[in-house]
Amino acid sequence: GAVVSQHPSRVICKSGTSVKIECRSLDFQATTMFWYRQFPKQSLMLMATSNEGSKATYEQGVEKDKFLINHASLTLSTLTVTSAHPEDSSFYICSARGGSLISYEQYFGPGTRLTVT
């Protein structure tokens, strides 16, 4: 149980284009989803928290107009990187929490490697 999927696993895009990453909870209802990014050899940095049906809460320093998050259902959240630039290249990971799962525990997707050329 507690499986989270992400799609795509890898994406390469040109500078100035937008990219959408999907995060799905496959066997539970995710009342809360989190988006992280990880730079090489660094820790996971929380970008934003989203609750189903409400606006995402962004961490300090994260541009909400650049990283659009939508949590339209209890099993799906999307992150759209708008007008991507090379500095947005990173490993993006989502996690989900909810249902009968212990409230603090988050279950992570496999991540999406974004490369902006």
Place this chain on the structure above:
Amino acid sequence: DQQVKQNSPSLSVQEGRISILNCDYTNSMFDYFLWYKKYPAEGPTFLISISSIKDKNEDGRFTVFLNKSAKHLSLHIVPSQPGDSAVYFCAASAREGAQKLVFGQGTRLTINP
């Protein structure tokens, strides 16, 4: 301000021996702690957790110890196996603040045959 710290970036242990990974935290509001294992280009996998009302939690080969007075936790893996080679992150959460996880920097564990 690094609220969760893993001061050892890497650790090398002989197969069959005990691996001990350490983690320190500064925020006294943290009341739940978790350990995750991560392979390159994959998402973290949940390993074990502990509530602040306990000082030990055990699950198979994995045991987490919590010393609240020292604001320190550790993960013991015994016996260590080659498949345990990965990066281990400790994370902490507080009932306040939407129960967000704050991660340490990670420790790369290598198990030598």
